[in-house]
Amino acid sequence: MSESVIERELAARLAAIDWLTRQRAAGVEYWTHADLSLFTFDGTRIPLMDRQRGIRKPAGFDAALAIRTVFRPEGAMRPYEDGMGADGLLRYRWRGSDPNHPENRALRKAMERQVPIIWFEGFAPALYTAIAPVYLLAEEPERQQFVVALGEDQLVLDVGGEVNSRRKRYVETMTKRRLHQPLFRAGVMHAYETRCAICAFRHGNLLDAAHITPDSTEDGVPATSNGLALCKIHHGAYDANIMGIRPDLVIEVRPDILEEIDGPMLKHGIQALHGEKLMMVPRSRRERPDEVRLEARYQQFRTAPV
Template sequence: MLEEQLSRVVREAAMAWLDRRPSERVDYAWLSGFEYDGHRIPLMDRQRGIRKPAGMNAALSMRTVYTAPDATPPYDDAEGADGLLRYKYRGDDPNHPENVALRRAGEDGLPLLWFVGIAPGLYEPIYPVWIVRDEPEHLQFVIALDEGERLMGASGTFTTEQRRYAERVNKTRLHQPMFRARVLTAYDSRCSVCSLRFPELLDAAHIIADGRPHGDPVVPNGLAMCKIHHAAFDQNILGIDPALTVRIRHDILDAIDGPMLRHGLQEMHNQPLLVVPRSRHSRPDEARLEERYAEFVGGVPEVEDPTRA
């Protein structure tokens, strides 16, 4: 019992330390600097996906490695029929020490840190999460992202409304943060339209809206944009054609207002995107751009050509 109490205290201290991190994303070097009571306790293992520090019986953290947009992930972590997330075993042996350590965290109700790869060597911390069920027949654990999902996971049964709840939680706590992190990293944390470099003022804009066909939360369906350009893009004030050229709606070009309109929108018209990902696999998908640009052209008032000079 004393060991479990100490384990909980260490976890609380680790989460408080992560709350104060200097940047949104973290790497192994920074995660290796955590200390508790004068002892250094790296929060991630360089070689293993599941971290159990010496002296602890249960795992402290788990990791999902980054997979490039054109690659197949090594582990098929996904949502189950109940809407809850799954985390695959290490290998195919349920009694592998790492699987045992993760199982013990679930049995003791201990919160875990989850580091999800968003670029080579960079991770988005998701915490706290819990192991709520073991599915050895599928070589995987069931993960909860909040207390509501913990209750669902413990029961092993679910209703349609509970599944919808789980999907909302997963979207808010995992999918949206991961989409934002991966898109901003691909664009070097700069607005694709104006090159603004303040992460607090940047969003990951969907080319095709979330929930629609082809609206997947993947980097080729994303554009890093400052909040003004994101809002303009969502409202079809600003469009981007398949050649990665910015177009501004003609009635906005004719409007008279202040410097934000003039410099922030009107002067962007007919300009190429200032920032695009270096990796061709992360660049905006041309088919999605074509689909979205057709909406922009179709949504322009009257019948004037939005690409006019």
């Protein structure tokens, strides 16, 4: 390919990543195949996802633009089982077993050029969140897979080599966070219809996916049932133990806060919610807040020092 064509392809993929980033900044957390077909570059429509294939190389491109991992219900296997290596980096499987399959060649070209690509992760049937930019750092032909760097800083990491346990733990933690955070947030926002569970505020760019069991603990799994969609005010109040949520989904406000006198935010946004039930609860029982987790977190609220 000529230098100008390569430069145009790079400009198009950077524009695609920017398009997703701007949507996310506006509160969009997930996309359907139809949503991802709307991207245009220089007046040309370039769908970012292939309906049938997991590896997307648009017409006229020399290297893969995006990869996809489909939604996996609990206990089920993905068609392509991706995982983490001993070095703490993620892997993405070839298409089939033929190294010369056109889609595998497209991935190899993206690796050789070190161009950024998009990883679409399915968190529900036909719904995807995006991790971008990611890079293909190396290929492991004997295992029929590519090594994935989740961000530019992972490009300098050693692949497959011996790493000490502290460094490995750090890389694994960083990798899991970058993989799980967008999946967790997308799942929570979808379950709560992009509304605060406490007050139903609906501006996605001012909502957080809050953990019931903190993600800093071993039990703080990135599951929707361990999450609550909360506006930033109520997320802060929940984390600060100003507000608690009982297992029956009733809100409690700390007694000393109920006695405070302040402005309308405290009166209407905090105190008035004491004894009220959550305004938003997921329709799916599987996605509703786990009662055991809520009880444990509620007891922390009850016993927290004032």
